Amino acid sequence: MTLLTVRGLSVDFLSGVRAVDGLDLELAAGRVLGVVGESGSGKSVTSLAVMGLLPPDARVTGEVRFDGRELNGVGQRTLRGLRGNRIAMIFQDPLSCLNPYYPVGFQVAEAYRAHRRAGRRAAHRVAVRMLERVGIPEPERRARAYPHEFSGGMRQRVMIAMALCLEPDLLIADEPTTALDVTVQAQILDLLRDLRERSGTAIMLITHDMGVVAGLADDVVVMYGGRAVERGTVRDVFYRPRETYTKGLLACVPRVDGPLPVRLPTLRTPVTAAGEASEVTV
Amino acid sequence: MILYALRRLAAAAAILLVICAATFAIFYLMPADPAQGACGKACSPERIAQIRATLGLNHSVVTQFRDYLVGIVAGRTYGTGAQVVSCPFPCLGFSFQTNEPVWRMLTDRLPVSVSIAVGAAVLWLAVGVTAGVVSALCRGSLWDRAAMVAALGGVSLPIYFTALVLQYLLVVKAGLLPYPQAVSLTADPVGWAESMVMPWIALAMLYAGVYARITRGEMLESLGQNYVRTARAKGLPEPTVLRRHALRPALMPIVTIFGMDLGALLGGALITESVFGLPGVGKLAADAINSADQPVILGVTLFAAGFVVLANVSVDLVYAALDPRVRAVG
Numbered sequence: 199m200t201l202l203t204v205r206g207l208s209v210d211f212l213s214g215v216r217a218v219d220g221l222d223l224e225l226a227a228g229r230v231l232g233v234v235g236e237s238g239s240g241k242s243v244t245s246l247a248v249m250g251l252l253p254p255d256a257r258v259t260g261e262v263r264f265d266g267r268e269l270n271g272v273g274q275r276t277l278r279g280l281r282g283n284r285i286a287m288i289f290q291d292p293l294s295c296l297n298p299y300y301p302v303g304f305q306v307a308e309a310y311r312a313h314r315r316a317g318r319r320a321a322h323r324v325a326v327r328m329l330e331r332v333g334i335p336e337p338e339r340r341a342r343a344y345p346h347e348f349s350g351g352m353r354q355r356v357m358i359a360m361a362l363c364l365e366p367d368l369l370i371a372d373e374p375t376t377a378l379d380v381t382v383q384a385q386i387l388d389l390l391r392d393l394r395e396r397s398g399t400a401i402m403l404i405t406h407d408m409g410v411v412a413g414l415a416d417d418v419v420v421m422y423g424g425r426a427v428e429r430g431t432v433r434d435v436f437y438r439p440r441e442t443y444t445k446g447l448l449a450c451v452p453r454v455d456g457p458l459p460v461r462l463p464t465l466r467t468p469v470t471a472a473g474e475a476s477e478v479t480v
Numbered sequence: 481m482i483l484y485a486l487r488r489l490a491a492a493a494a495i496l497l498v499i500c501a502a503t504f505a506i507f508y509l510m511p512a513d514p515a516q517g518a519c520g521k522a523c524s525p526e527r528i529a530q531i532r533a534t535l536g537l538n539h540s541v542v543t544q545f546r547d548y549l550v551g552i553v554a555g556r557t558y559g560t561g562a563q564v565v566s567c568p569f570p571c572l573g574f575s576f577q578t579n580e581p582v583w584r585m586l587t588d589r590l591p592v593s594v595s596i597a598v599g600a601a602v603l604w605l606a607v608g609v610t611a612g613v614v615s616a617l618c619r620g621s622l623w624d625r626a627a628m629v630a631a632l633g634g635v636s637l638p639i640y641f642t643a644l645v646l647q648y649l650l651v652v653k654a655g656l657l658p659y660p661q662a663v664s665l666t667a668d669p670v671g672w673a674e675s676m677v678m679p680w681i682a683l684a685m686l687y688a689g690v691y692a693r694i695t696r697g698e699m700l701e702s703l704g705q706n707y708v709r710t711a712r713a714k715g716l717p718e719p720t721v722l723r724r725h726a727l728r729p730a731l732m733p734i735v736t737i738f739g740m741d742l743g744a745l746l747g748g749a750l751i752t753e754s755v756f757g758l759p760g761v762g763k764l765a766a767d768a769i770n771s772a773d774q775p776v777i778l779g780v781t782l783f784a785a786g787f788v789v790l791a792n793v794s795v796d797l798v799y800a801a802l803d804p805r806v807r808a809v810g
Contacts, residue, residue: 281712295710298805308711308724360714
């Protein structure tokens with residue numbers, strides 16, 4: 199069953215920038231869709247458009263269907279009812295995404311109470327249970343600690359606990375491992391994989407890191423200049439890329455087992471023209 | 481937290497000591513002879529010598545300073561033999577003009593200054609912060625621009641101007657209020673409020689403008705923070721997002737300047753009190769300066785500095801209570 203359908207999505211900013219240009223996406227319940235592309239390709243703007251969280255100077259056109267319901271153009275009330283509840287989101291930099299003035303347990307409980315009738319203590323218990331589930335040691339004690347008292351990986355675990363405490367149907371993960379070092383990245387990816395297997399939450403995984411996609415996603419969309427230039431299963435896109443741009447992107451990934459010393463190829467295309475992605479020279 | 485508080489208090493005591501030394505040095509090392517000041521114009525050399533002896537001006541500066549400090553913390557006596565005058569704790573000396581103990585002059589006038597400062601503070605906080613928040617939320621709107629122009633006006637207009645305009649309009653023209661007087665809050669609450677309204681408005685106009693601009697700026701900054709986006713992504717109602725996640729961080733700098741401003745005002749609003757003729761600490765300072773009443777000037781300076789230091793310590797402690805990151809460092 200299709201959970202999220204995006205058809206002809208375009209996002210224009212008042213400054214004249216068209217960040218997303220006629221994008222189509224589809225994500226089935228319980229699947230993981232990787233959205234990859236370089237900086238400025240429109241990945242994050244797409245995710246914020248789905249959530250209805252773009253700044254007021256953005257104009258969104260096209261269709262965003264979630265569970266059969268059109269989201270583009272509906273009121274904030276409807277969106278608020280879905281946010282956190284059925285569609286949750288985690289972001290790139292977990293420190294700046296957590297409010298420094300409140301204990302993390304409070305911030306998780308807050309997400310729970312935004313959609314469920316629950317007293318402070320009941321919500322706090324949920325928060326502690328969630329923190330335990332995402333692998334935070336001594337969750338009862340750590341729930342009362344503040345974001346600055348956590349490491350980067352632990353903060354991202356808190357964000358995940360916050361996002362998953364209402365068992366959403368869709369989790370949008372916008373560069374969830376980018377700000378973390380490599381070993382912590384692997385832990386967070388393990389956690390996401392594990393949570394997905396247990397709860398069946400569909401994940402839209404936004405990243406520029408091919409390795410992250412390979413490890414977690416079922417399907418991939420490669421974005422460039424606000425458009426999807428290639429899509430398919432992870433296997434197809436990684437082993438049989440059709441587009442030159444995708445090949446170029448894959449060639450940029452350093453290989454541990456590659457010959458040394460090696461100079462990595464670079465993509466040499468102006469990012470101005472969205473449609474010219476297929477003419478990339480590598 | 482307790483350790484942090486103790487450290488702040490110790491630092492405050494050290495600062496007060498330095499302030500004592502600095503003011504003492506400035507006033508007692510000035511060329512004007514305190515004995516001459518104490519004695520008045522027509523004064524015989526014998527009388528001056530006698531006063532010098534009584535005030536201890538023949539001792540070294542260090543001894544005088546030590547005696548002064550001892551007087552503040554434990555009380556002291558002036559003179560010797562039959563002419564001993566005792567000055568109980570906390571002794572800041574006697575006025576050259578009236579021979580009153582300086583400490584009593586200060587405490588007598590403190591209620592007026594506190595009334596002015598606290599009332600004005602409530603007013604400017606309410607008006608300034610509200611205007612700043614609304615401006616930030618309606619950024620670029622007509623209201624935002626009008627409020628910011630008004631804020632600029634409030635900051636720019638000198639208080640002796642606004643005070644006189646207020647007095648002219650409300651007292652002379654409209655006859656709504658009496659000329660301000662020192663009225664006790666407990667004896668006559670209505671009269672007290674009537675006397676205080678104009679000083680409150682005059683002072684609040686000055687400060688509300690600053691607070692509105694700061695609040696607006698801070699609020700705009702916090703609205704752009706990632707954690708505000710997280711709060712929205714959780715599906716929190718917008719009023720909760722604004723109050724809990726945007727306003728609270730935005731108010732932190734307000735806590736700092738509010739503490740400092742209130743502390744400074746408690747030590748006397750010199751211009752406001754002088755213009756309205758209200759006998760507060762600021763008026764006392766102005767009068768003492770006019771009559772070169774050195775012990776009073778010294779006393780007022782220390783007294784006001786004490787409030788500023790106290791306010792700083794309070795701000796540090798409140799800050800630690802509000803911001804978990806400060807607690808961790810402290």
